[in-house]
Amino acid sequence: MTSSTSAYLRGIRVSLPFLLVVLPFGALFGVVGTEAGLNLAQVMGFSIVIIAGAAQFTAVQLMQEQAPTVIVLASALAVNLRMAMYAASLAPHLGHAPGWQRVLIAYFNVDATYALSHMEFEANPAMPLSEKVAFYMGTATVICLPWYVVTWLGAVLGQAIPPGIPMDFAIPVAFISFFAPALRTLPHVAAAMAAVILAISLQWVPHNLWILLAGAGGMAVGAEVERRSTTR
Amino acid sequence: MTGWDTATIWMVIVLLGIGTLAIRWSFLGLLGNRELPDWALRHLRYTAVAILPALITPRVLWPEATGGEIDPARIAAALLALAVGYVSRNALATIAAGLGALLLLQAAGL
Numbered sequence: 001m002t003s004s005t006s007a008y009l010r011g012i013r014v015s016l017p018f019l020l021v022v023l024p025f026g027a028l029f030g031v032v033g034t035e036a037g038l039n040l041a042q043v044m045g046f047s048i049v050i051i052a053g054a055a056q057f058t059a060v061q062l063m064q065e066q067a068p069t070v071i072v073l074a075s076a077l078a079v080n081l082r083m084a085m086y087a088a089s090l091a092p093h094l095g096h097a098p099g100w101q102r103v104l105i106a107y108f109n110v111d112a113t114y115a116l117s118h119m120e121f122e123a124n125p126a127m128p129l130s131e132k133v134a135f136y137m138g139t140a141t142v143i144c145l146p147w148y149v150v151t152w153l154g155a156v157l158g159q160a161i162p163p164g165i166p167m168d169f170a171i172p173v174a175f176i177s178f179f180a181p182a183l184r185t186l187p188h189v190a191a192a193m194a195a196v197i198l199a200i201s202l203q204w205v206p207h208n209l210w211i212l213l214a215g216a217g218g219m220a221v222g223a224e225v226e227r228r229s230t231t232r
Numbered sequence: 233m234t235g236w237d238t239a240t241i242w243m244v245i246v247l248l249g250i251g252t253l254a255i256r257w258s259f260l261g262l263l264g265n266r267e268l269p270d271w272a273l274r275h276l277r278y279t280a281v282a283i284l285p286a287l288i289t290p291r292v293l294w295p296e297a298t299g300g301e302i303d304p305a306r307i308a309a310a311l312l313a314l315a316v317g318y319v320s321r322n323a324l325a326t327i328a329a330g331l332g333a334l335l336l337l338q339a340a341g342l
Binding site: 094214 | 236242243247256277286288306309326334338
């Protein structure tokens with residue numbers, strides 16, 4: 001077995017526990033998207049073309065609320081802005097991969113593939129580039145490919161969910177499960193609280209622009225609290 | 233989906249796909265090894281914990297399912313999910329707690 005193959009297999013192995021999270025989320029998107037009135041091809045389009053859970057849920061929610069197209073796009077992309085940070089922190093490790101590989105790496109850059117790979121690369125910085133790429137692709141194989149399958153399953157089987165279940169609550173709860181575990185430091189908590197307060201008080205702003213304002217405000221508060229707690 | 237024709241839906245999908253890929257590619261593809269300045273990293277770190285709660289707050293406080301009326305059951309279920317997510321750091325437990333609590337509260341007639 002070549003060292004790249006073994007790195008690929010190691011990437012697969014460390015990712016397996018995350019299937020417990022990825023599978024239900026993908027299925028949930030299939031269900032929610034279908035309930036919102038998207039057809040099967042469109043639901044699959046979201047999961048294959050965009051492949052970013054939180055942004056997909058954001059777009060569907062705002063489309064249901066009849067937000068303007070520009071706001072749908074801007075809000076969903078704002079949710080994905082954290083991935084610029086992921087790209088930046090993977091760059092020292094994968095930045096010298098061939099161009100086509102970097103496009104593929106970018107496409108598969110989701111929370112779990114990033115977190116697992118970054119942890120591995122920081123622990124073994126001397127790993128050769130080809131092994132780092134192979135490890136990353138191992139995580140993507142487990143985290144990303146099943147995403148398509150379970151989206152399809154959710155879209156097809158979702159109609160079997162009994163009508164009494166409050167599915168409208170699925171998006172808020174899914175979002176809480178994205179951010180609640182991330183509230184691990186004071187700046188994170190401050191950012192979330194500021195964003196919630198701004199979201200409530202800025203409801204009057206037209207065209208759903210309150211989302212971006214509250215998001216930007218929360219980010220600024222988080223950054224400022226972090227700056228003050230580290231300079232002290 | 234009401235109010236959205238097929239072409240617009242596909243336009244949203246494609247533009248979000250291109251935009252998301254551009255964000256993911258940005259510092260990896262274009263800028264190579266150049267480091268992001270500290271202040272930018274400091275802000276980007278908080279995008280998810282700022283935008284996600286902001287997005288759902290109105291939906292929890294004034295849900296469409298109740299015609300925009302405040303629903304104590306949804307608020308209680310959301311707070312419980314928040315607490316479970318914070319303590320357990322487990323996404324699945326969070327979803328189960330939130331949806332389960334809402335179902336129980338609704339079954340109890342609240």
